[in-house]
Amino acid sequence: MHDLSFSYSGQPVLESVSFELKAGEFAVLLGPNGAGKTTLFSLITRLYDYRQGEIRVGGLDLHRHSVEAHARMGVVFQQPTLDMDLSVRQNLSYHGALHGMTPAEAKRRASQQLTRMEMQGSLNLRVRHLSGGQRRRVEIARGLLHEPRLLLLDEPTVGLDIASRRGLVEHVHRLCREQGVAVLWATHLIDEVYPEDRVIVLHRGQVCADGGIGDIMAQTSSDSIGDAFDRLTEGETR
Numbered sequence: 039m040h041d042l043s044f045s046y047s048g049q050p051v052l053e054s055v056s057f058e059l060k061a062g063e064f065a066v067l068l069g070p071n072g073a074g075k076t077t078l079f080s081l082i083t084r085l086y087d088y089r090q091g092e093i094r095v096g097g098l099d100l101h102r103h104s105v106e107a108h109a110r111m112g113v114v115f116q117q118p119t120l121d122m123d124l125s126v127r128q129n130l131s132y133h134g135a136l137h138g139m140t141p142a143e144a145k146r147r148a149s150q151q152l153t154r155m156e157m158q159g160s161l162n163l164r165v166r167h168l169s170g171g172q173r174r175r176v177e178i179a180r181g182l183l184h185e186p187r188l189l190l191l192d193e194p195t196v197g198l199d200i201a202s203r204r205g206l207v208e209h210v211h212r213l214c215r216e217q218g219v220a221v222l223w224a225t226h227l228i229d230e231v232y233p234e235d236r237v238i239v240l241h242r243g244q245v246c247a248d249g250g251i252g253d254i255m256a257q258t259s260s261d262s263i264g265d266a267f268d269r270l271t272e273g274e275t276r
């Protein structure tokens with residue numbers, strides 16, 4: 039994205055945000071509450087429209103090629119969006135149908151993605167009967183069903199216990215390595231950052247740092263990544 043700005047009723051929330059992700063890159067969009075992470079996701083997914091700046095997915099401009107650009111991205115929203123009374127299979131089949139897959143193709147891909155998420159045994163279970171961590175994994179499997187180039191996750195570990203949180207962070211890092219999909223993971227939790235991740239720090243609607251952990255520590259003359267974020271966000275990340 040390039041020079042993206044957005045306001046709610048005249049109140050600026052994003053100011054000239056620019057960054058680019060490469061295939062297979064895991065980028066953490068790190069910012070305290072209210073930094074503008076969800077707003078940024080809402081613009082990429084076109085829940086809101088933007089007038090200033092440009093967003094491209096796989097080279098396609100989101101305004102001019104909306105349908106094709108959306109076919110190239112998978113999204114896990116902050117609030118769960120699975121149908122609780124349908125089975126995992128039915129939730130995934132419906133998503134597959136929306137992306138033009140035949141039932142057989144959707145079934146094959148669902149079983150492949152669920153196996154990757156170590157959830158193959160849950161295909162016929164109702165979502166209501168799954169734990170919070172399992173539901174999140176199903177949402178990720180659904181987000182990857184149509185083989186997008188970009189996977190967006192907005193604070194996907196909210197409400198999960200520590201073990202489920204760690205498991206999910208590990209799973210998505212592995213998927214990113216194995217499938218070459220670019221991942222944009224929004225969070226305010228420093229401990230979800232892996233040493234090799236790229237970190238884009240968003241503070242009050244602006245990107246105030248972008249790079250590897252080592253670069254960001256050097257830029258801020260900090261001894262630890264926690265210290266660096268405190269300096270960049272004036273202590274709002276904790």
Ligand SMILES: Nc1ncnc2c1ncn2[C@@H]1O[C@H](COP(=O)(O)OP(=O)(O)OP(=O)(O)O)[C@@H](O)[C@H]1O
Binds near residue numbers: 046070073074075
């Ligand atoms: N629909 C809206 N109308 C007006 N202001 C909004 C709206 N949604 C968000 N905001 C404001 O925009 C700013 C950015 O909010 P946003 O939800 O994008 O931040 P965030 O980084 O995702 O925070 P969180 O971690 O709490 O989800 C906040 O000041 C918020 O109050």
